[in-house]
Amino acid sequence: MTSRSYQEVEFGEDLPEVEVDVSLSNVTRFCHATGMLAGRFMNHEEAREEGLPQAIVPGIMSQGLLVSLVHRWAPGCGIRKIDTVFRAPVLVDSAPRCCGVVTDKDDDSRTVELDLTIVNEQGETRVLGTATVVL
């Protein structure tokens, strides 16, 4: 069951934005939980040695944060597909926001299409993607 019905969702509806925690401690916890132990995710200095401006958030963590955005909006919904394009790194210890909006509805399958983005403090899109959600 989902708390949102297909009928009540409108094209163009914004999902409530979420400011996500990508602090070094939180990202490090994620890395240990997933076994992604590369220094560029958990250590600013090691990231700089690889030519990055500072440590970066793992791509699958960014995707997970977007999944979380969808589930906050529609608890219990089924995410049939999520597809992300990584335009630029999401920096650890920054203050990015996860955003989403409804961009299509399919009455036959009762699915909605979402645009999903992660934007930084300057409003620049770092990650963009789409999801197909069953309500």
Add this chain to the structure above:
Amino acid sequence: MILDLHNHSIKSDDGRAKVENYCQWIRKRGLPIDGFVLTEHRQFDAESDYRGLEDRTGLLILKGSEVETDYGHVLVFGVNSDMLAAFDFGRVDLSLERVLREVSRCGGVAVPCHPGRPRVGMCAHVEQRGAVEGVEIVETLNGGSRGRENQVAASLAERMGYRGVGGSDAHIVSHIGRCATRFEREIASIEDLVGALRAGGYEAVQWE
């Protein structure tokens, strides 16, 4: 007349937007644009026919391409069979000089896009290897730009005397209409657009 000159649909490998949804989005959000151009990566979509969608939505939908050269990516307007035969749109190592020459010869207009972007933009290449003759217009406002990329592009245009256009570089529905080009004259076809780009009388515009 305001047209968004740079957008990608699901025809592009990294595009995620259906053209119908672009139109729906523009109307739903009341965006102040009269139409847009689909500039698919490394190809020209000759098959798709959007006349019915134009009639239903009142939006002008034109088609161009975005090709890849040794000086970065370039928008091409006025694609025709002669142009498609003149060079391989699918290559990633085209010569900018050749693209400019052939597009012009075939009656089109070539516009280096996001020139301020590292690697895929023209500015860094100009700094390293010098300017290429034949550039008259560059994209000074790109909706996907980060940091100072648009400022770098505008500075180059001012220094070199290039005219500037704007485009969203949308790959998802909600990114269309972030940047566009305001024309003094009315445009109803790709021929009109090519003529307007050559003639001047336009400016790049942006909305937050």
